[in-house]
Amino acid sequence: MFSFSILSLRTLKWAGVTALLTASVCSAAWAQTPRATWHDSLATGYTALAEQAGALDQAASTYCQAPSTDTRSQLESAWREAFDSWQAVRFVDFGPVEQDNLAWQFQFWPDAKNTVARKANQWLGSEQPIGVEQLKADSVAVKGFPALEYLLFDPQAAKSQPLPQERACALLTGITALLQRNSAQLQQQWQDFRPHYLNTEQFQRTTVLAAMHGVETLRNKRLAAPMGLEGKPRRNPYLADAWRSEHSLAGMRASLVGLQQYFLPGLRQWMDNDQGAELTNRLDQQLTTTIQRLERQPADLQQLLADDDGYRNLQLIFIEVDKLNQLLSGNIASQLGIIRGFNSSDGD
Amino acid sequence: MARTFRYTSLALTISAAILLSACDNGKDNDPIAQSPATTEPSAVEQDQSGSDTGTSAPAAASISEQDVASHYADLAHATYLDALTTAQALDKAVDALLAEPTEANLEAAKQAWLTARVPYQQSEVFRFGNAVVDDWEGQVNAWPLDEGLIDYVDADDYQHEMGNEGATANLIANQTLTIGGETLDASELTPQLLADLNEVGGSEANVATGYHAIEFLLWGQDLNGFEAGAGQRPVTDYVQGEGCTNGNCDRRASYLDAATDLLVSDLQWMVDQWSADEQGNYRAELLALPNQDVFQKMLFGMGSLSLGELAGERMKVALEANSYEDEHDCFSDNTHNSHYYNGKGIQNVYLGSYQRQDGSVISGPSLSALVAEKNPELDQTLRDDLDNTMQALTTMKQAAEGEPAMAFDMMIAPGNEAGARIINDAIAALAQQTGSIEQVAAVVGVESLQPDDAGHSF
Numbered sequence: 001m002f003s004f005s006i007l008s009l010r011t012l013k014w015a016g017v018t019a020l021l022t023a024s025v026c027s028a029a030w031a032q033t034p035r036a037t038w039h040d041s042l043a044t045g046y047t048a049l050a051e052q053a054g055a056l057d058q059a060a061s062t063y064c065q066a067p068s069t070d071t072r073s074q075l076e077s078a079w080r081e082a083f084d085s086w087q088a089v090r091f092v093d094f095g096p097v098e099q100d101n102l103a104w105q106f107q108f109w110p111d112a113k114n115t116v117a118r119k120a121n122q123w124l125g126s127e128q129p130i131g132v133e134q135l136k137a138d139s140v141a142v143k144g145f146p147a148l149e150y151l152l153f154d155p156q157a158a159k160s161q162p163l164p165q166e167r168a169c170a171l172l173t174g175i176t177a178l179l180q181r182n183s184a185q186l187q188q189q190w191q192d193f194r195p196h197y198l199n200t201e202q203f204q205r206t207t208v209l210a211a212m213h214g215v216e217t218l219r220n221k222r223l224a225a226p227m228g229l230e231g232k233p234r235r236n237p238y239l240a241d242a243w244r245s246e247h248s249l250a251g252m253r254a255s256l257v258g259l260q261q262y263f264l265p266g267l268r269q270w271m272d273n274d275q276g277a278e279l280t281n282r283l284d285q286q287l288t289t290t291i292q293r294l295e296r297q298p299a300d301l302q303q304l305l306a307d308d309d310g311y312r313n314l315q316l317i318f319i320e321v322d323k324l325n326q327l328l329s330g331n332i333a334s335q336l337g338i339i340r341g342f343n344s345s346d347g348d
Numbered sequence: 349m350a351r352t353f354r355y356t357s358l359a360l361t362i363s364a365a366i367l368l369s370a371c372d373n374g375k376d377n378d379p380i381a382q383s384p385a386t387t388e389p390s391a392v393e394q395d396q397s398g399s400d401t402g403t404s405a406p407a408a409a410s411i412s413e414q415d416v417a418s419h420y421a422d423l424a425h426a427t428y429l430d431a432l433t434t435a436q437a438l439d440k441a442v443d444a445l446l447a448e449p450t451e452a453n454l455e456a457a458k459q460a461w462l463t464a465r466v467p468y469q470q471s472e473v474f475r476f477g478n479a480v481v482d483d484w485e486g487q488v489n490a491w492p493l494d495e496g497l498i499d500y501v502d503a504d505d506y507q508h509e510m511g512n513e514g515a516t517a518n519l520i521a522n523q524t525l526t527i528g529g530e531t532l533d534a535s536e537l538t539p540q541l542l543a544d545l546n547e548v549g550g551s552e553a554n555v556a557t558g559y560h561a562i563e564f565l566l567w568g569q570d571l572n573g574f575e576a577g578a579g580q581r582p583v584t585d586y587v588q589g590e591g592c593t594n595g596n597c598d599r600r601a602s603y604l605d606a607a608t609d610l611l612v613s614d615l616q617w618m619v620d621q622w623s624a625d626e627q628g629n630y631r632a633e634l635l636a637l638p639n640q641d642v643f644q645k646m647l648f649g650m651g652s653l654s655l656g657e658l659a660g661e662r663m664k665v666a667l668e669a670n671s672y673e674d675e676h677d678c679f680s681d682n683t684h685n686s687h688y689y690n691g692k693g694i695q696n697v698y699l700g701s702y703q704r705q706d707g708s709v710i711s712g713p714s715l716s717a718l719v720a721e722k723n724p725e726l727d728q729t730l731r732d733d734l735d736n737t738m739q740a741l742t743t744m745k746q747a748a749e750g751e752p753a754m755a756f757d758m759m760i761a762p763g764n765e766a767g768a769r770i771i772n773d774a775i776a777a778l779a780q781q782t783g784s785i786e787q788v789a790a791v792v793g794v795e796s797l798q799p800d801d802a803g804h805s806f
Contacts, residue, residue, distance in 0.1 A: 101668050112509045112553065113492065113673045138762050139670040234528075234550025238510035339796050341786045342651040 035198050038207050038266035039190075045089040045262045046187045052082035053183040056148075057176040064169035072163075076152055080247060082179070083145050087251045088258025091214025094206050095197065096189035104140040105182055109241045110221065115141040117157070120150050123171050124161040130170040132178050143182075146241075148175050153244040204270065205338055211263045212329045212340070218252055219321045226301060227314055235311075237302035246300035249317075253294040256324075260287045271335065279332050286327055290320040411717045413639040416700070419712035420646055421631045423702050424474045425622035427693070430467035430705045432615040438464045438562070439608040446601045449586035458566050461559070462682055467705060468559065469689030473697050476652035477645035480621055480630040487546050488614050491676060493555035495564045497548075498603065500594050505571050507673050509553035519545065519556070520599045537602040539610035557610055560679070565604045567679035573672065574761035576753065578681035644794045646715060650694045651785045651797060654737075658690050659778035667771045672757040683756035684748035687774070688741045694781075695734040715792065723791050730788055733781035740774040 059078035063071040086106050089097075097103045108116060119142040123130060135143060150157050151172050161168040197203050224230045226240040226248075240248040264287070268280045297304065297313060304310030333340070441460035445453040468489070475481040494508040494515040495501060501516075508515035513527045523535045527549040534541060545556040555561055568581025584593040586601055594600075621630040634642060662683075666674040677683045696702045700714025720727040747754045747770055759767030789797055 104668055108669060113507050113671070114510050115507075115669050115671045115673065118507055118673075119670075140668045141671070228550065231552060232547055232550035236511045236551075341797060342655045342782050 033198070034266040034270040035204060035207070037269050038263070039194055039197055041262040041265055042089060042092060043187075043190055045085070045258060046183070046190045049082070049085040049089060050180075050183040050187040052078070052085040053176070053180045056082040057173070057180040060173045060176040064164050064173055067164040076245075079145070079148055079152055080245065080250070083149075083242065083245075083247065083251065084254035086145060087254035089262065090255055091210050091259060091263065092207075093210045093213060094203070095193050096186055099189065101140055102182055102186055105143040106179070107144050107241070108139075108141040108146055110225075110239060111141065111146065112239070115139065116146045116150055117154070120147050120157065120171065121160065124157070124167055130167065130174045132174055132181065135174050135178050143175060143178055145179070146244075148172065148179075149242065149244045151175075153246075205336075207263070207266065208270075208333070208336060208338055209340065211259060211267075212333060212338075214255065214259065215321070215325050215328050218255055219318070219325045222248070222252055223314070223318055223321055226305065227311070227318065229318070235305045237305050240301050243300075243302055246302060248301040249294050249297055250300070252321075253291055256287050256291050256294070260284065260291070267332075271332070276335065279327070279335060283324075283327055283332065286320070286324045290317070290324055293317055293320050411713050411721060413643075413718065414635075415713035416715055416718055417639050417642040418635055419700050419714070420642060420697065421622055421624075421634060422710070422712065423696060423700065424471070424478075425619065425624070425631070426702055426704060426710055427467055427471040427474070427696075428615060428619045428622055431464065431471055432612070432619050434460070434464035434467055434705060435608070435612050435615050439612050442562075442604055442608045445583075446586060446605055449583050449588075451583050454566070454583040454586075458680070461562060461566055461680070462685070463705075465559065465677070465682060465686060466689055469686050470693035470696060470702070472657075472690055473649045473653050473693035475649065476657070477648035478630070478634070481618070484614070484618060486552070487543060488558045488611065489560065490546070490552065490555040490558055491560045492553065492673060492678070493560050493564070494551070494553040495555075495561075495569065495679075497545075497554050497556060498561060498564060499600065501569055502571055505569070509551060512549070512551040512553050514549045514551060514554040520596050520603055537599060537606050539606045539613065542603070542606050542610055557607055558614075559611070560677070562604065562607050562611065563677060563679045563682075565600070565607065570672070570679055570681065570757070572757075574670075574758055574764075576755065576758065578755075579679040640793045640795075643715065643792045644789070644797065646697055647785055647789045647792075647794055648797055650697055651782050653690060654694055654778045654785065655782040658687060659775045659782075662687065662690075663771050663775050666756075667760045667768060667775075670760055670762045672760065675757050675760070678757065681748075681755040681757060684741075684745045687756075688738075688745045691737050691741045691774075691778075695738060698730060698734060715788070719788055719791050726784070726787055726791060730781065730784040733777070733784045737774065737777040737781055740770075740777045744770050744774055 056075075056078040059071070059075040063075040090103070090107070093103065119139045123138075123142065128134065141147065151163060151168060157168070163169060163172060220230060221239075222241055226235065226237050226243075228235045237243050237248075242248045242251045264280065264284060267283070268277070271277065271280050294317060297317075299310065301314070304314050329340075438457070438460040441453070441457040445457045471481075472489070475485055494512055496506055496508060496516040496518060497514045498518070499520045500518060506516075514525070517525050517527070519525060519534050519537070523533070525532045525534050525545070525548065532545070532548070534545070542556045542561075546554070546558075548554045548556065564579070566581065567579030568585075570577070570579045572578075582593050584591055584597075586597055586604075587593070588597055588601070620626050623629060624631065626632075634645070662674075662676050665671070666676075672678060675683050676686050698714065699711070699716050701709060701711035703709045716727055716731065719730070744756070744759075747759070747767075748756060754764075754767055754770075756771075758764065759771055761767065786797065
């Protein structure tokens with residue numbers, strides 16, 4: 001469910017050893033290894049996230065200083081772009097993103113009990129000053145993309161304190177500033193993490209497990225659950241992520257694009273024999289097929305759930321995602337001898 | 349919230365046929381009277397090896413894998429048996445409360461509920477991995493619940509699952525329930541009706557039955573937020589006729605009566621599943637499996653409860669989101685004990701021992717002894733890890749029961765650093781032991797810790 005791995009403890013240790021290792025690092029020595037490729041790819045991904053979060057913060061300030069239809073729509077686009085750049089690296093559940101629960105700070109989800117709205121409403125309804133420091137001390141639910149999404153897209157929020165009213169704007173810009181700070185921190189820490197990541201053999205397996213877990217989450221939680229395929233057969237769009245902005249399917253697309261850009265190249269390097277190349281080519285194709293199917297949808301998940309034609313579209317998406325999952329967690333994992341351990345999704 | 353990830357793509361170690369037949373057993377079998385003399389699991393008590401480190405054990409004293417597997421079933425049986433007897437005591441205490449709604453009787457019923465949680469929470473380690481338990485437990489221990497399905501709630505301080513039509517149905521105040529375009533008759537609040545209404549409309553938050561429904565009916569909503577104090581339901585909610593508070597006291601009494609009756613019959617069913625005296629029950633199916641498959645279930649149960657469920661879902665989510673809606677025993681503020689006894693259950697399975705409600709201890713051939721024969725160092729590591737977890741959970745329990753008390757819902761308040769430290773220490777200890785559990789799996793021949801499919805595949 002939430003990204004939370006037993007690697008947390010191992011990761012905590014790297015902060016201590018980083019300084020020692022940095023001196024002895026010769027990056028050229030790892031130029032050809034899968035981990036070097038993964039590190040570079042993900043550095044690109046984290047940089048994009050930091051840039052988009054910066055642009056979002058800027059767009060929020062601009063809108064609140066000069067509210068207009070134009071600045072509002074620019075702000076909403078900036079949210080979508082920053083959210084997508086987070087989706088692209090969201091599968092990474094190890095390393096710096098585990099520190100301070102950054103992953104949850106970016107996106108607290110699932111949120112069946114609507115904690116995001118509850119926490120945001122507390123800020124909107126109170127008198128206490130709103131700033132980055134104050135927000136830092138509060139719930140992860142109010143720190144990230146879902147809380148911004150609530151302010152931007154949920155009529156419920158607009159009912160009490162619509163943007164650009166003062167407190168709504170203060171909360172909006174406080175969160176975007178925190179997001180910007182967190183993403184810059186993540187980008188920097190990922191660089192600091194490099195020697196430890198390259199020196200630790202175990203991260204090879206960990207990185208593939210992260211991708212497996214990411215696809216599994218997409219299949220089971222982001223898609224199957226709202227479709228009513230998990231547990232009781234009830235369709236419920238609120239179980240999806242980004243339902244408020246009608247960006248659920250687009251977010252899935254962004255996650256798959258992220259896997260293709262930031263995960264696949266390193267995997268190709270690891271699986272460099274004929275059989276491996278055949279499997280990674282198939283993975284590439286399956287990612288493309290699934291991405292294209294997601295792009296062809298006439299509406300977002302909530303609307304597709306509402307009638308049988310739409311539901312059939314979702315079933316076809318599910319079939320592609322399921323194939324993707326089987327390929328990665330089945331064929332590829334067994335080719336690499338990767339056995340799944342426990343993760344946060346065990347249990348309920 | 350039975351939402352375990354399923355790996356349909358990988359070979360399953362357990363045959364689907366067995367799992368399916370385990371699920372087919374009806375829930376409403378006549379409760380069959382147990383013969384306590386023959387089911388008493390302490391018969392296996394004299395085996396010492398379970399509690400030794402085993403490092404010096406000669407080859408002749410080798411632990412039999414089959415014995416470890418069957419002792420696991422004995423532990424489960426003893427734990428469920430205690431859960432049953434304490435639930436029967438709760439049922440009696442509730443009957444007394446309903447016959448005579450006094451403060452003393454309400455307090456006695458609450459105490460009985462708290463006592464009943466002790467063995468039940470230790471049984472949760474049997475849930476993950478054993479589909480027979482996982483498929484059954486939604487009616488017994490589901491949470492978090494949208495309690496507005498059951499009874500009145502404070503309109504200003506009630507957060508329910510989005511999209512849940514049943515969240516404010518208030519079955520106690522209403523004779524019918526309309527959900528998903530269907531109208532259901534709820535005029536007679538029988539155990540069967542409550543069972544049928546559990547997860548009505550397809551929402552897992554529509555918990556109509558089990559420990560937490562009963563907890564809500566005894567304590568009421570906890571409206572204290574992060575402040576001290578549990579739910580404060582007045583005993584007059586059960587006064588019949590004049591003096592009844594909050595209306596429909598007759599239906600509230602029927603509801604509580606039916607819910608406790610159902611809990612008893614559900615637990616009876618589970619006791620029978622693990623009994624050595626029943627034919628064709630789950631125990632028989634389990635012990636017919638290769639030993640490694642049983643070990644897989646033992647370890648999968650230990651690891652899943654440790655990490656994903658207890659450390660993650662029940663602690664970390666509540667802490668990081670500062671959300672008392674995500675507190676496990678949110679009405680009674682008994683969360684610290686629920687966590688403590690979950691941890692204890694995990695330790696029980698590894699050490700092959702269980703302290704019963706009457707104080708006696710059963711112990712027998714354990715996974716620990718088996719591991720000690722093959723890798724004494726690893727065995728010691730996991731034992732130490734389990735001890736550390738219990739230490740951390742003891743600290744949590746002491747803080748929650750201390751003076752002044754810091755209950756779990758206070759520990760998770762924003763800015764409570766001392767509280768956060770207590771919880772984070774427990775989370776770290778649980779994560780640590782999960783790593784050792786993974787290593788133990790390899791030592792006892794478990795190739796994969798995949799969750800079984802539990803018959804839920806698409």
